[in-house]
Amino acid sequence: MASIRRTGGEKLWIRYLILGAWALFCITPALWFLSIGLRPRTEIITPQPIYWPTFSLDAWHMLWSDWPMAKYLRNSVAAIFGSVLIDLVLAIPAAYSLARYEYRGRDDIGFYILSTRMMAPAIVAIPIFFLFRNAGLLDTVWALMLIYAAVNLSVVTWIIRSYMLDIPKELEDSARTDGASDLRILWEIIIPAIRPGIITAAVIAMIFAINEFLFTLLIASTPKAYTMSVALANFTGGSDGVIYNAIALVAFLAFIPVFIVVVAIQKHLSRGLTLGAVKG
Amino acid sequence: MARIELEGIQKRWGPVWGVRDVNLDIKDEELVVFLGPSGCGKTTTMRMIAGLEEPTEGTIRMDGELVNDFDARDRDVAMVFQGYALYPNMSIYENIRFPLRMRDVPKAEHEKLVREAAQLVELEDYLDRKPGALSGGQRQRAALARAIVRKPKVFLMDEPLSNLDAKLRHAMRVQIKHLQRQLRITTVYVTHDQIEAMTLADRIVVMDSGLIQQIGTPDEIYSDPANTFVASFIGSPPMNIVSGVIENRTFRSEGIEIPELQIDHSGPTSFGIRPEDCVVARDASRPSHFRGSVYGVEPTGDLTYLTMRAGDKNFEVKTDRSYRADLGAEERIAFDTERMYFFDTESGRRIT
Ligand SMILES: Nc1ncnc2c1ncn2[C@@H]1O[C@H](COP(=O)(O)OP(=O)(O)O)[C@@H](O)[C@H]1O
Ligand SMILES: [Mg+2]
Numbered sequence: 001m002a003s004i005r006r007t008g009g010e011k012l013w014i015r016y017l018i019l020g021a022w023a024l025f026c027i028t029p030a031l032w033f034l035s036i037g038l039r040p041r042t043e044i045i046t047p048q049p050i051y052w053p054t055f056s057l058d059a060w061h062m063l064w065s066d067w068p069m070a071k072y073l074r075n076s077v078a079a080i081f082g083s084v085l086i087d088l089v090l091a092i093p094a095a096y097s098l099a100r101y102e103y104r105g106r107d108d109i110g111f112y113i114l115s116t117r118m119m120a121p122a123i124v125a126i127p128i129f130f131l132f133r134n135a136g137l138l139d140t141v142w143a144l145m146l147i148y149a150a151v152n153l154s155v156v157t158w159i160i161r162s163y164m165l166d167i168p169k170e171l172e173d174s175a176r177t178d179g180a181s182d183l184r185i186l187w188e189i190i191i192p193a194i195r196p197g198i199i200t201a202a203v204i205a206m207i208f209a210i211n212e213f214l215f216t217l218l219i220a221s222t223p224k225a226y227t228m229s230v231a232l233a234n235f236t237g238g239s240d241g242v243i244y245n246a247i248a249l250v251a252f253l254a255f256i257p258v259f260i261v262v263v264a265i266q267k268h269l270s271r272g273l274t275l276g277a278v279k280g
Numbered sequence: 281m282a283r284i285e286l287e288g289i290q291k292r293w294g295p296v297w298g299v300r301d302v303n304l305d306i307k308d309e310e311l312v313v314f315l316g317p318s319g320c321g322k323t324t325t326m327r328m329i330a331g332l333e334e335p336t337e338g339t340i341r342m343d344g345e346l347v348n349d350f351d352a353r354d355r356d357v358a359m360v361f362q363g364y365a366l367y368p369n370m371s372i373y374e375n376i377r378f379p380l381r382m383r384d385v386p387k388a389e390h391e392k393l394v395r396e397a398a399q400l401v402e403l404e405d406y407l408d409r410k411p412g413a414l415s416g417g418q419r420q421r422a423a424l425a426r427a428i429v430r431k432p433k434v435f436l437m438d439e440p441l442s443n444l445d446a447k448l449r450h451a452m453r454v455q456i457k458h459l460q461r462q463l464r465i466t467t468v469y470v471t472h473d474q475i476e477a478m479t480l481a482d483r484i485v486v487m488d489s490g491l492i493q494q495i496g497t498p499d500e501i502y503s504d505p506a507n508t509f510v511a512s513f514i515g516s517p518p519m520n521i522v523s524g525v526i527e528n529r530t531f532r533s534e535g536i537e538i539p540e541l542q543i544d545h546s547g548p549t550s551f552g553i554r555p556e557d558c559v560v561a562r563d564a565s566r567p568s569h570f571r572g573s574v575y576g577v578e579p580t581g582d583l584t585y586l587t588m589r590a591g592d593k594n595f596e597v598k599t600d601r602s603y604r605a606d607l608g609a610e611e612r613i614a615f616d617t618e619r620m621y622f623f624d625t626e627s628g629r630r631i632t
Binding site for chain 2: 063168170173174175176177178179180181184188189190193195
């Protein structure tokens, strides 16, 4: 806060310079990918530097004609949104319970929920594979939905809980004396009041889900349940060799929606992240 | 319409006491004010009546029915919270309407009831706004409107005027009293402001550290205080209380001598007199009880506050508007001997 007072003219341009350089540094990979994605395949693997790249939509056409990209995209979207929905439906009541009711072992339960996040995913990979196989869910989008939801549930619960702790208790007391039941309090008072927190949690879960690779590879063994992230891996194998421009283009396309969402809600996001961290 | 009986009420959180022992019978249609310093248990007692807090010991009855196990929503009380507790995402209209929706009041009546309540607190023009776009006073009135929109058995108001400026506070005080008389609903009102208590209450319950110190009408509390706590909490400026000794029916303390007492008591005693029951005795032939030096003179327009020094304590006197004196000047004060109070120094209890 103290530095705000020093925002004199001569200091201001230094700030912009530093922030601008950092922004450029962060955005460069994305732009780089875009540039690779929009060039012909031959141009990408030449050993000499190219100063005036040729524009080509080869990779773009290939994605949609040679590969069932639309299907992968659909799988991704279904698995991701489905998982976020599952997370919210489960996490909101769980967070409410952790934030508001007093019962024996509440804090322990809160810790157990959080501790699922502390485990390295590889440890549970094999058991989960058998679990889903026995349930007959291997190679389905449903399985992806479930596994993404499971992976993110703890974080989503924790973020929403921290927002709920911020709501004055008087608000609920007031609703109660006005005659509202617990469910109505949750639905009409709490949820509207923590909408930013819910959005934050959902976006974070979304980002984790988009980037999820290990479990997806494990469960989606055929193109039937492939998602974008696993489809990417396929461009590196097969008879065609590594198809760099297609990889780059898919990566860039996967990056766009996340980028837009994060920019749109960045104010809430930083608050959500720090709250989740500090209020543990 | 309800009578509320509290019997042997205690509230503890582990080792922390909220309320130690409260026995109280609130009559139907009565306006009772809980008065006491911050932390004395006023809010806690009120929350127990509302059903938001469970008493550790004791029973609460409404109209004779034991309600200890009734949830807040089944007690049919309306509460104005200290921090307003308006629902931030709803408009003022929706805020006021909320209790109607929750209590299944027929939809057709909502609009009319909400507008009536808003009108009573002069908030009709703000119904579309969110609470965040209102001033403190408007929020307070919105909270009040939400409480009066339906006709509950009991109103509970927790320092509802604490955040208003002096002028608005006075206006709202009058409005609340008027409303309560008009609606004839049993009301418990919490405040730490003795003026509010005196002006509003049918009966005042003076509390300190979780205990009731005295219950009585404003008159009784003012002219018949049960102990030094009540005596010094009521009045502005509060009652002067000086410790001294009674011997041979004469009270003596530094600068003070009161002979020919009518009470049968001797030994260490505290003497109390209100600033308005003292007069400056400039005429040397007039008897006086207290001799001291002038410490401060504060003209306020309609009267003048004179502060005298008695030992190491200040002694307040209300004098007429024309009174002036130099600091340090010697002054003689006479007491209205009909309005003197004596308290046991040890326990603070009143001696009669
Ligand atoms: N939930 C609680 N847990 C522990 N102590 C509390 C709680 N609520 C109130 N207290 C304590 O009980 C006492 C009375 O509080 P309160 O009724 O709010 O006082 P008042 O409203 O008269 O200012 C205070 O000492 C307060 O710290
Ligand atoms: Mg209080």
